[in-house]
Amino acid sequence: MSFDYKIADISLHEAGRHQIRLAEHEMPGLMALREEYAEELPLAGARIAGSLHMTVQTAVLIETLTALGAEVRWASCNIFSTQDEAAAAVVVGPNGTPEDPQGVPVFAWKNETLEEYWWTATQIFAWPGVDQDPSKGANMILDDGGDATLLVHKGVAFEAAGAVPSATDEDPEEYRIILQTLRDSLAENPQRWTGIAGELKGVTEETTTGVNRLYQLARDERLLFPAINVNDSVTKSKFDNKYGIRHSLPDGIMRATDVLLGGKTAVVCGYGDVGKGTAEALRGQGARVVVTEIDPINALQAAMDGFQVATLDDVVEEGHIFITSTGGKDIISAEQMSRMRDKAIVGNVGHFDNEIDMAGLEKTPGIQKIEIKPQVHEWVFENGKSIIVLSEGRLLNLGNATGHPSFVMSSSFANQTIAQIELFAKSHKSGHSGHDTYQNQVYTLPKVLDEKVARLHLDALGARLSELTKEQADYLGVDVAGPYKPDHYRY
Amino acid sequence: MSFDYKIADISLHEAGRHQIRLAEHEMPGLMALREEYAEELPLAGARIAGSLHMTVQTAVLIETLTALGAEVRWASCNIFSTQDEAAAAVVVGPNGTPEDPQGVPVFAWKNETLEEYWWTATQIFAWPGVDQDPSKGANMILDDGGDATLLVHKGVAFEAAGAVPSATDEDPEEYRIILQTLRDSLAENPQRWTGIAGELKGVTEETTTGVNRLYQLARDERLLFPAINVNDSVTKSKFDNKYGIRHSLPDGIMRATDVLLGGKTAVVCGYGDVGKGTAEALRGQGARVVVTEIDPINALQAAMDGFQVATLDDVVEEGHIFITSTGGKDIISAEQMSRMRDKAIVGNVGHFDNEIDMAGLEKTPGIQKIEIKPQVHEWVFENGKSIIVLSEGRLLNLGNATGHPSFVMSSSFANQTIAQIELFAKSHKSGHSGHDTYQNQVYTLPKVLDEKVARLHLDALGARLSELTKEQADYLGVDVAGPYKPDHYRY
C-alpha cells in the first residue's frame, strides 16, 4: 500500500473521477486559484489535517490544496455525509490506480458509527512518524464544525492533566466516545496531542458552530493557535448558508418524500441566513411559509419579507412541513411533534441534530419507527397518526440530497483555500513578524480577499462587473481595486 | 399464475406498498372518491385498458378504479417512466403475495425497448378470451399520450385495408415498430382490433398531444368512440401542467446534475402552462429566466411576468440551462447545441423527445457520448466542449426524478376517474339515450365536476372555502353550489 487510508470501496474511483470533472466546471473559484498559484505553490510545506464532509466538491478542494503544494489527510465531519465514490477518487488520484493509489489518504465512508467517526478524526493527525517526531505531523487544520480542533484541544488538556475524566450521566453519548478515544490515546502516547498542537500554525473553520467554539476558546485564552473564521466571509455566510440551502433544502425534501411543496404550509424555525434560504426556496415552490424567531430584528425582517411570524405552538397543528434552521437546541419537542398533522414532515438544516428532540421522540410511549427508505423514517404514534422525520434529525440537505451544489461550495472552499494560504504564511508560528502576523486569536479574512472570492465566480455566471473610474473611487473614498465597503457593511 | 403480467421484479412489492400507503395520504382526491363511491361501485362492469406512466401515483389510481368496481390491465406510456416497485405492488395487490398475486395485470418495467413498449401496449387489450369473444375485452381506455388509442385506430384501419403498409424512409424509427407490431397482429387475427374497437365505450385522455390527436380524429370523423378530454379540465391543465412541473422540473435537474440553479441563465422554450411552471420554479431558485415563444399572447404574458423574451439564437451562447416545454418539434437544433456554453444543460418537459434534435446531435461529426449516470449524458463535441442532455431528450421530470408529485396527480387522476365514471355510464355505446349521451366526439368534463375535483383537495391543504349566500348567488346569477364561472372563463 502506497499509503494508509480507509474508505468504503476503492473501485468506485472512476465514477468519482467523472463527477469530480463535472464539479470542477462548477467550481470556478477553486480552478482559478489553481491557475493563479500554479507556479508559486504557496502551500508547499503545508501538511493539512482536513475534517469536512467527504463529498465530490471536497474532492475538488483537496486536489486544489495539493495543486498548491500541500500534503493532506482527510476525514469527514459527519457520519452520513461521505460520498463513497468521491473518497475513492481522491485516494486514487487523477493519475493513480486502485492498485497504485497516488492521491491523498482519506478516512471516511458513508454511514460510520460514532466510534468509527472519532477514530477517523484521529487518523488525520496520524502522519507517519509523528509520534516519534511531531514536526512530521500536520501543521494546519482545515475544519468544519470544529471536531478536529476540539480533539486537539481536549487532547492537550487531558495530557496536561495526565488523565481523561469519566463521562457523567448528563454528558451526551457522543462525549463518552470522545473521552474513550482520548483515553486510549493517552495510554498509547501521553504527549501525542501536546506534540501535535505545538506544530500547528492554525486552523481555518467554516461553520457557525465551529466558529463559536473558537471565539469561546480565544475569550478564555485557551486557543492554542491562530484561527481564521471563514464562516463569516460574506462569500461564505451569505452564499453557502443562504443560496446553498435554497437549492439543497427543496432538493432534500423532494428526494426524500416526493411530496408536493406547493400549497403546503411550511414552518421555518429561525430566519438567519439558512432560514432565509429555506423560506425563499419554499415560497418559490408555492408553499405558504410561516417563520418562528427569537431575535426581534430577524423577526421583523421575516415580516417585512411577507412571511407570517408566529410561535411554533401557534401553527404546530397547521403545518405540513417543519424545518429547523436555528443553530440552537430543542426547537421542536417530541410533544409538539405528537400534535402535528398526520404525515407532517420534520427536518433540520441547522447545525446539530438536537434542534429536533429525537431523543424525546424515541422515548414517546408506544411510538413505532418505520424506515421508508434510508434517511426517511415514519414515526407512528400510539393513536395511529405519524410524522416523517428526515435524516434522523441531522442535516437533511446532506443526508437526503448531496449537500450544497458545487458552485456554492466553490465560494466557501475558495475562502478556505485563501485562508489556508494566509495563515500558513502569516501565522506567528510561521516565524512571520510583520504587523499582519496572526496571533492565537480568531480572525476574519480581509474584505479585499472576500471580494476576490466573489470576483472569481462572476465570469462563470456571465455577470459583467462595472468598474469605478479613479474619480468615482476618490469621490467614494475607496481604491479602484477595492475594498469597497466599510467593515461594518452588512450586504 | 393467477393472471398474466410482465414486470421487472415482483419482490419489490413491499417497498412499493409502503410508497403507495404514503402516496394515498397525498392523493386526497382519489381517496375521497373511494369513500364516496364505496357502495355504489359505478365502475362495476368496466374493463379498463390503461396506458399511463406506471408510477406509485398511478398505483393509487389503479386501486381507486378497482375500488370503484373496475377490472383493469395496465401498461406504461413511456419506456423510462415505470417505477418497478409500484408495478410490483399493483400486481401483488394489498392482500396478495408474490406467489399469489391478487392485484392487477401490469406490463411495464423501467427501461423498455421500443419493441417491448409496443408489445406492452398490445397486452392491455389482450384480455383472456378476447380474440374469441371481443365482449370479453376492454370496454374503456384510460390513456396518456394517445398510444393506446392510436393502436386501436391504426389496427382497425389496417384491418379494413387488409394490410399494413411499409414504413417509408421519412417515418420515424418508432413508427416502423408500430407497423411491425400491427403486421404481426394482422397475421395472428385479421379482425382483432375491429372487434376490440366495437366494444369500447370510450377513452379518457390527459395530455395535450393525445387530445390533439383525438380532436383531429373527431374532425375527420374517424373517431371510433367518445372521448373525454381530461387534459383541459382546469384542475388538470392548470395544476398538473403548471404546478406539477414547478415541482418536478427542478427536482429532475437537481437529481441529475446537482448543479446550482441560482445565478444561472435558464432559457425556457415555450410559455404555456408547462413553461409557466418551469419559469416560476427556476426563478424561485434564483435563476435568471429567458423565455422563447411563438404565440404573441403567451409572449406578452411572459414579458408581463417580468421575463426577458428573446429568440433562442439571441441567447443560445449565454444560457446555462435550456428547457423545452412547447409540445412542438425541432425547438433546439444540433447546430444550436454546438454553440452553447461548455457543460450547458439541455432537457425537455414538453411531450415528445423531438423537441430537442437528438437525432441531429447523434449525427454530429466527431461527437462522443458519455454516460455520467443513467439518464444523464455528456455529449462532447469535436472541439472539446460538451453539453449535458437529460433523459435522452425525453421527459426529464420523469426520467431524472419521479414525475409529478402525488398531490398533483391526485387532481389529474380524480379527473380521470370521474371521466371514466361519466363515460362508462353515459356513452352512446352504453345504451344511454338521454341528452347527456356522449357521441363519437371529444368532450370536456362539466365545470361542476371540475370544481368538485378542486373541492376534494382543499381540506388537505388547510384551505377554508367561503360560501355564497343565496342572495349573493342570485346577484351573480349562479347556483350556490356552482358552477361559478362561464365556460369561457380562463382562471
Add this chain to the structure above:
Amino acid sequence: MSFDYKIADISLHEAGRHQIRLAEHEMPGLMALREEYAEELPLAGARIAGSLHMTVQTAVLIETLTALGAEVRWASCNIFSTQDEAAAAVVVGPNGTPEDPQGVPVFAWKNETLEEYWWTATQIFAWPGVDQDPSKGANMILDDGGDATLLVHKGVAFEAAGAVPSATDEDPEEYRIILQTLRDSLAENPQRWTGIAGELKGVTEETTTGVNRLYQLARDERLLFPAINVNDSVTKSKFDNKYGIRHSLPDGIMRATDVLLGGKTAVVCGYGDVGKGTAEALRGQGARVVVTEIDPINALQAAMDGFQVATLDDVVEEGHIFITSTGGKDIISAEQMSRMRDKAIVGNVGHFDNEIDMAGLEKTPGIQKIEIKPQVHEWVFENGKSIIVLSEGRLLNLGNATGHPSFVMSSSFANQTIAQIELFAKSHKSGHSGHDTYQNQVYTLPKVLDEKVARLHLDALGARLSELTKEQADYLGVDVAGPYKPDHYRY
C-alpha cells in the same frame, strides 16, 4: 359653439394634450392601428356613442377612433373617474383652440352627481337632429359597464310599454334616477330610444359586469343588436384585469394613505384575474396576503400560489388591509368592519361599490365620517376605533390613483377598436350577409385578432417573438400566422 359638450374647464386642454402625447407613447397598440388603417378608414360613417372613463388613455382611444374615420360623442361611465384635462383636450382636439374646439363632444367631469351622470349618458345619444331623424344618430355603442346599453334597452322597453314604472322601495337610489331620466325622455319624445335602437349596428363592451348583462339579454332574446364581448379577449381580461390592477392597486393605496404595505397582512377577497393581480402586487411589496374565495378552483389556485386561503371571519381581526375584487356583493359587512383593527384600510377594485357594505356602515349607530382628503375617509366607530375607506367603496384604483396605466389600456382599447371595426362592417344590420355576419348575440373576437393585439405590443417592450417554420406549424396543426391555440385554451 362649434359643437355641444359639457366638461369642467376647457382651459385645461394644454395640460391634457401634454399627457395625451406621453400616453400615445405608451399605447403602441392604438398607434399601430392608426398607422395600419390610415388609408382605409374602416370607421368612416361610424357614429359612436362612447361611455367609458374619460381619462387620458381614453382620449387616445377616442382620437384613434376618429383617426379611423368615426364620429364620436363621449361620456364617462363613472362619476369620479373623469380626468378633467383629458376631457378638455379631447374637446379642443389636437388642432383646435378653446375658442374654436375641433375635437369631439364630451359630457364628463370629475365628481358628477348621479343625476348629472345619467344626463351625460343621454347626451352621447343626442346627436343633432336625431329626434327628427334617427338615422342621424349613433350607429355604434362603445360601452364599459353597460350603462349606455342599459339606457337604450330600458328606453325601448318603457316606450313599448308607454310608461315608465315607479321605483319600489327595494330599488337602489340610482335606479330611481334612471327611471326619472327615462320618464323625462318619454315625455319629450315617446319614440326616442326606439328610433335610436333601430339604427344601432352593435355594441362593444369591456367589463365583466357589462358582458354578464349582455349574455342575460341574449339568453332572454331581448338583445336589440349584436354585441362583442371585448372583456373576454385574452389581451383584455388577462391584461387589464390582472396586470392593470397589479399596477394601479398599490398606486391607489399608496397615494391615498402613504401606509407601508410591507409586513402588513392584506386580505384579498376574490382570486379571479383582478384578485390575482392584487395579490401579486401586495406580495411584491412584502405584504402577507390572505385570500378568500367561494370558487374551489380559484381557491386551489390561491393555495398553490402560496397564499393562505381563509374565510373573512377567520382573519377579519388580523388584517391591516382589505381589498374586495369579486364582482359580487356584500363581501365585507358593516359588522365585520367594526371588528377590524384600528385604522384598517378597506378598498374595492371589483366592479360596484356594493362589494363593501357602505350603506350599512353609514347606518352604524354613533359612527362618524372624517374626510382625510378627497376619496379617503376615516370612519370612527363609537368605541373610538376607526377604519379608512377608500373612494367611498367605489373603484379605488380610479378614485385614488389614475386607473390602469396607458400600456394596459392600449391592449384593452386595441380590442375595443378592432371590435368596433369588426361589428361596424359585419353586423347583420350593416347589410352584410356572409357567414361572418354578427347577429343579435354576444360574440368574442376571433383568436387571431386577439393575437394581433398582443403582437402590436411586443416591440415596445423589446420582446422578440420566435416564428414557427412551416414544418413546425404543420406538426402542430396550426397556421404559421396563427391562431396558435384551441379556443378552450386558458393561457
Add this chain to the structure above:
Amino acid sequence: MSFDYKIADISLHEAGRHQIRLAEHEMPGLMALREEYAEELPLAGARIAGSLHMTVQTAVLIETLTALGAEVRWASCNIFSTQDEAAAAVVVGPNGTPEDPQGVPVFAWKNETLEEYWWTATQIFAWPGVDQDPSKGANMILDDGGDATLLVHKGVAFEAAGAVPSATDEDPEEYRIILQTLRDSLAENPQRWTGIAGELKGVTEETTTGVNRLYQLARDERLLFPAINVNDSVTKSKFDNKYGIRHSLPDGIMRATDVLLGGKTAVVCGYGDVGKGTAEALRGQGARVVVTEIDPINALQAAMDGFQVATLDDVVEEGHIFITSTGGKDIISAEQMSRMRDKAIVGNVGHFDNEIDMAGLEKTPGIQKIEIKPQVHEWVFENGKSIIVLSEGRLLNLGNATGHPSFVMSSSFANQTIAQIELFAKSHKSGHSGHDTYQNQVYTLPKVLDEKVARLHLDALGARLSELTKEQADYLGVDVAGPYKPDHYRY
C-alpha cells in the same frame, strides 16, 4: 409672535394635524418611546437643532422629542422635501392656534432656493440669545445628510482662520452659497460657530453620506463632538434603505409618470440596500430588472437573486427605466442618456443629484426641457427623441412621492430618538465619566438597543416573537433578553 419660524402657510396646520394623527398610528416605535419615557423625560434640558426632511413623519419625531422633554428648532435637509402642512402643524402644535402657535420653530417650505436652504440651516442654531451666550444655544444636533454638522465644522474652521475663502471655479454652485452664508455670519459675529460648537454634546446622523463625512472628520481628528451613526443600525440601514425604498420607489415613478412598470426593462445601478429594495419592488411589479455593480460581492448577490448583471453600456439602449442607487457620482452620463430609448425614464434614489449627470444633460447642444408637471421633466434631444427625468435628478421618492412611509420612518426615528437619549446623557461633554462615555468619535448604537427598536414594531404587525428558554440561551451563549448575535453578524 410667540416664537420665530418661517414656513409656507400656517393655515395648513389642520390638514397637517390630521395626517400626523394617522402617521402616529403607523409609527409604533415612536409612540412606544413616548409612553416608556413619559415620566422620566430623558431629554429635559436638551436643545436639539434638527435638519431632516420636514415631513409628516418628521413631525411625529419632533413631537416625540418634545414629549421626552427636549426643546427643538427644525429645518429641512432638502429643498424639495418639505410637506407644508406638516411644517404648519408642527409650528402650531397640538394645542396651539395659528394666532398663538405653541409648537416648535420650523424653517422649511417646499421648493426652497439654495440660498434660502442654507439660511434655514443657520436658523436652527439661532436660538434666542445665543450670540450673547452660547450656552443658550443648541446642545444636540439631529442630522440627515450632515449639512447642519458641516455648517458648524466649516464655521468653526473659518472663524479660526479669521476669513472665509473664495470659491474656486471647480467648486459646485452650492459651495459658493455655503461660503457666502458663512462669510455673512463671520461679519456679524466672528465667534458664532466656535461658541455654538463648544456647547454641542453630539450629533446623531442617519444617512450613509453624512456618516461617511463623520468618519472622515474622526479619522482626521477634526470631529468637534461625539457622533452616533444611526444609519448603520440594522433597523435603520436594512429597513429604511431597503424596505422604505421598496415602497417609495414605485410610488414615486407611478405618481410621476403613470407608466406601467410590468413588462418593462428596468436598469438598477447599484445593488446595496437601496438597490436591493428598488430591484425587489420593480420585479414585484413585473418588470425585468438588470443590475449594474462595481462591487463583486454585491454583483454576485444580484446574480444569485436572479437578476442579469451587466454594465450600463450593455443595456443603455434596451432599458425603459433607469434608477441610480449607488451613493457614487456620474453613474449615468449625458451621452448615455442620449442613447436611451425614446421616453426612457431616469431617476435617482441614491444620495445626491450627481448620480445622474444633470449638468451635462443641460449642456447638451440643442436640448429642450419641458415641464410635464412639477418634478417631472421631458428632455428633448435634437433628434426629437426624449427622456423623462424625475425630480431633476434628486431623490425621486421624496420629490415625486412622499418619501418613505411612516412605519419605516418609525424604525429610523426610534433609532434617532434612542441615540439622542444616549448621547445627551453619556457624551463626554455631559460631564459623564463612566466607561460608556462617548468621545469625539463615531459610534453605532449597542445591538441590544437595535433589537429594542425592532421589538417596538412587531406587535403592530401582528408578528409573534418566540422566547428563548434559559437553557437554550445558555446553549447559544447569549442572554435570554439579547443581544442575540455577534457584532459582525450581517442579517
